[in-house]
Amino acid sequence: MTGPLLRIEGLGKRFGDRSVFAGVDLEVARGDRIAIIGASGSGKSTLLRCINVLEHADQGRVILGGEPVGEEVRRGERTETRYSEAALVRLRQRVGMVFQQFNLFPHMTVLGNVMEGLVTVKGMGRDAAARQALAELARVGLADKAEAYPAHLSGGQKQRVAIARALAMEPEILLFDEPTSALDPALVGEVLDAIQALAAEGRTMLLVTHEIGFAYHMATRVLFLAEGGIYEQGTPDEVLKNPRRPLTQAFIAGHRRFSF
Amino acid sequence: MSYRWDFAPVLDNWQALAFGAIGTVRLFLVCLVLGLSLGLVVALMRRSRHGVLRWLAIGFIELFRNTPVLVQILWFYFALPMLVPVEISPFGAAILGISLNSAAYSAEIYRAGIQSIEPGQWEAARAIGMTGLQVLRRIVLPQALRRVLPALTNRGIEIFKMTTLASVVAYVELLQQGKLVASLNFNPLEVYTVIGALFFLLLYPLVRATYALERRLARSD
Numbered sequence: 001m002t003g004p005l006l007r008i009e010g011l012g013k014r015f016g017d018r019s020v021f022a023g024v025d026l027e028v029a030r031g032d033r034i035a036i037i038g039a040s041g042s043g044k045s046t047l048l049r050c051i052n053v054l055e056h057a058d059q060g061r062v063i064l065g066g067e068p069v070g071e072e073v074r075r076g077e078r079t080e081t082r083y084s085e086a087a088l089v090r091l092r093q094r095v096g097m098v099f100q101q102f103n104l105f106p107h108m109t110v111l112g113n114v115m116e117g118l119v120t121v122k123g124m125g126r127d128a129a130a131r132q133a134l135a136e137l138a139r140v141g142l143a144d145k146a147e148a149y150p151a152h153l154s155g156g157q158k159q160r161v162a163i164a165r166a167l168a169m170e171p172e173i174l175l176f177d178e179p180t181s182a183l184d185p186a187l188v189g190e191v192l193d194a195i196q197a198l199a200a201e202g203r204t205m206l207l208v209t210h211e212i213g214f215a216y217h218m219a220t221r222v223l224f225l226a227e228g229g230i231y232e233q234g235t236p237d238e239v240l241k242n243p244r245r246p247l248t249q250a251f252i253a254g255h256r257r258f259s260f
Numbered sequence: 261m262s263y264r265w266d267f268a269p270v271l272d273n274w275q276a277l278a279f280g281a282i283g284t285v286r287l288f289l290v291c292l293v294l295g296l297s298l299g300l301v302v303a304l305m306r307r308s309r310h311g312v313l314r315w316l317a318i319g320f321i322e323l324f325r326n327t328p329v330l331v332q333i334l335w336f337y338f339a340l341p342m343l344v345p346v347e348i349s350p351f352g353a354a355i356l357g358i359s360l361n362s363a364a365y366s367a368e369i370y371r372a373g374i375q376s377i378e379p380g381q382w383e384a385a386r387a388i389g390m391t392g393l394q395v396l397r398r399i400v401l402p403q404a405l406r407r408v409l410p411a412l413t414n415r416g417i418e419i420f421k422m423t424t425l426a427s428v429v430a431y432v433e434l435l436q437q438g439k440l441v442a443s444l445n446f447n448p449l450e451v452y453t454v455i456g457a458l459f460f461l462l463l464y465p466l467v468r469a470t471y472a473l474e475r476r477l478a479r480s481d
């Protein structure tokens with residue numbers, strides 16, 4: 001396949017009469033690692049969530065592997081996008097997501113969490129699913145916790161299980177929404193290491209983060225969101241070291257002050 | 261006052277009482293299964309995307325929560341056959357009254373349980389590609405049911421006790437048989453004491469069983 005793996009065209013989202021962003025364009029090629037930074041409330045989560053349609057964009061479209069996600073239907077003056085359940089199921093197997101609050105399934109063991117999508121969504125047999133889930137857990141260093149319940153894990157371990165759960169579906173793109181923001185500082189490193197290992201494999205990912213240092217080393221491109229859109233973008237050196245526009249400069253300066 | 265307790269006439273009638281106990285347990289089991297499963301259906305209808313289903317569910321809940329079960333049983337037994345050409349047994353009328361009332365109450369319990377599940381659970385499940393139904397079945401309901409198990413146990417206890425209302429249409433259950441025995445032997449004190457004890461003996465082991473279930477489900481904490 002030629003062309004970008006993911007293309008976003010003129011994406012806009014509002015809640016009530018408040019616009020979060022409008023006219024967002026983005027192209028993501030296979031192997032791109034895009035860090036998304038910006039102040040709280042600038043729409044970073046919403047942007048990620050519009051990509052896997054946990055949130056429905058009001059304008060624009062998401063094109064995955066050359067095919068638009070959802071179906072555009074005319075409704076009077078406006079066109080709106082409809083998503084069939086089947087289309088969403090396909091999309092979400094191709095686009096995995098890791099949440100700030102982990103959102104593990106508390107009533108299932110660690111292994112059960114990682115197996116769930118394989119069994120329920122992919123229809124895999126339990127034995128095969130368990131083998132694959134164990135392999136995913138081994139990748140994040142948690143094979144020995146397979147039988148534990150989430151309540152008995154540290155935050156860092158929970159997030160690594162969540163990563164394994166997303167990986168098990170073999171997604172082409174991974175979305176991370178502030179994966180370390182809910183963690184004790186001492187536990188941030190183990191999660192960043194796991195993400196770094198995925199980066200080293202050449203996986204395509206979009207990562208919302210406040211870990212500016214990590215973004216600098218990991219990302220191939222950085223987006224800074226502000227004023228209802230992508231305010232500035234470029235290489236990590238351009239955006240994080242030598243930002244050109246005032247809001248980016250203020251944001252980076254503020255973060256540098258706190259990241260000794 | 262010194263009353264001489266005499267349980268002999270009660271014991272002499274043990275067959276009648278056993279018959280009643282069977283009637284009670286039979287009515288209880290049917291109403292428990294019907295009431296609690298219909299309640300889940302109504303709770304799911306209540307959060308449906310379709311307005312018609314939602315309003316049907318709300319109408320059902322309010323109708324049956326706000327009328328006495330006794331009236332419902334009498335209505336199904338005496339009034340319904342006058343409206344539609346059906347014949348309804350005392351058992352049938354009691355099942356309808358008790359089950360529908362229990363469905364209305366338990367629907368609200370299920371709804372509270374489902375609503376108490378964090379949105380993040382839905383999102384995480386959808387994010388790995390599960391359909392709405394799969395999320396409900398695999399992720400949300402197992403957690404919600406666990407949370408509302410104590411409330412459902414209370415419902416179950418209520419259902420058990422509501423079975424006595426079926427005596428109003430002469431359904432053969434414990435209380436009905438007790439009344440019979442007491443009126444034959446003029447010994448209400450002994451009879452109703454025994455009836456009360458029998459209810460306790462039947463119900464308490466069931467309640468203990470749900471405690472054990474709660475503990476078993478708590479192993480993931």
Ligand SMILES: Nc1ncnc2c1ncn2[C@@H]1O[C@H](COP(=O)(O)OP(=O)(O)O)[C@@H](O)[C@H]1O
Nearest residue numbers: 015016020038039040041042043044045046047
């Ligand atoms: N479900 C929602 N309903 C209403 N407003 C929302 C909702 N989700 C997000 N918002 C608003 O949209 C804006 C962007 O939110 P978000 O994408 O979460 O920002 P960020 O992740 O950058 O902190 C914020 O002003 C937030 O209050």
Ligand SMILES: [Mg+2]
Nearest residue numbers: 044045046178
């Ligand atoms: Mg956010």
